[in-house]
Amino acid sequence: MARTRNSLETRTKLLDAARDLIRAKGYSATTVDDICHAAGVTKGGFFHHFESKDQLGVAAAEQFSSMAEQIFGSAPYQELEDPLERLLGYIDFRIAMLGAEISQYTCLLGTMVQEAYATHPSVRAACDAGMTTHVHDLAHDIEDAKLLYAPNASWTSESVGYFIQSVIQGAFIFAKAKQSPDVAVESMMHLRRYLESLFNSQNSRSSSSSQIQKE
């Protein structure tokens, strides 16, 4: 029966199945058997790769984080030279993602941490770590844009990064509640407008096409 005997491949199949199932049903409602069945692996195989369900949750969070890092790190907007344009490109990219199926664009970490924060400490920590890393990646561009367009602003780049993620996470909740991304799209447009306004004040010099044409 066992056609392939590739440890890494099996592990990846389990993690992918876990990612999809947990995004759809949540962490608690997703059983080990569910994951095994979806991945085409038996219980024995599962517990060969992960010593507990919680440890799978941690591993799934880590895998999701590096997947996100890869997706956003290699997205087209990263080629833009202006940090503000990269930031707005990120938002536009996330808005574009809302065109796919709900289960494709929602965040595993946000979903898991909601139910796991009080009862599964290791999962909570893994979600926190992944989200924090993503915020810090963003904050780098925000900081560069700030130095360029709003050096005297009172807000911190990090807080803007967390704000962006809060809007996105909240938008996902409404996409789920309404079974439609429409409200989420509008929220992210508000977010985009706010970001523009943050970099629009006082001494701004921009050679870019979009916003400021004041002299």
Place this chain on the structure above:
Amino acid sequence: MARTRNSLETRTKLLDAARDLIRAKGYSATTVDDICHAAGVTKGGFFHHFESKDQLGVAAAEQFSSMAEQIFGSAPYQELEDPLERLLGYIDFRIAMLGAEISQYTCLLGTMVQEAYATHPSVRAACDAGMTTHVHDLAHDIEDAKLLYAPNASWTSESVGYFIQSVIQGAFIFAKAKQSPDVAVESMMHLRRYLESLFNSQNSRSSSSSQIQKE
């Protein structure tokens, strides 16, 4: 043993226990036995009041909605005459709430809908209904403020209402992940600043989002 034989009281105790437990552990991880134990009621009593766990979820969502309606409807900021001040008062009120324990200020509806949206349709619908009602309550003040301060703005009051709720829901996720409300507070401060900016400028033009504001 049975001191009081008050149907409504027992039902309320079950709903209160469900609210607290689900906010802490999520919907799936909260068992009927958990709820019974916390409420001091037996299984028989539970299923006398609710014909299924899902129906309890729906009832809990409804109760939570009317609780919210009552809290925000009778909050001090409602006395303010200016609709914009009422709106900002709402934000300040929510920021102040972040001083309590996590389990006290998080949203049952947002928590439940995350895990239930695909697998428990009735619960999803109840959460949607509750959140939508709350947004519409908010949107009323937003609309009034718009007529007063930004009559020509291109955004809709409803979309601003959903945006506010998205930020709040997302902030809760980070409060859980970080086990601290600090990040949530900062996000709500950004939200507050955005709302101020929406009503601050001479919005005599529509659609063009760039607006220069003075400090």
Place this chain on the structure above:
DNA sequence: AATTCAGTACCGACTAGTTGGTATGTAATT
């Protein structure tokens, strides 16, 4: 005023199925 009686509120043991996890076996790889 006492009795009946139907209905409501609740109890707690039970069930059939599910849960995460284990013990043991075995074929493939090193």
Place this chain on the structure above:
DNA sequence: AATTACATACCAACTAGTCGGTACTGAATT
């Protein structure tokens, strides 16, 4: 030969939900 990578069979604890029974209530009947 030893280790790895699984599969199979199994278990104790737990799961939502059931069911027969009990205690209390309040109104109608006696």
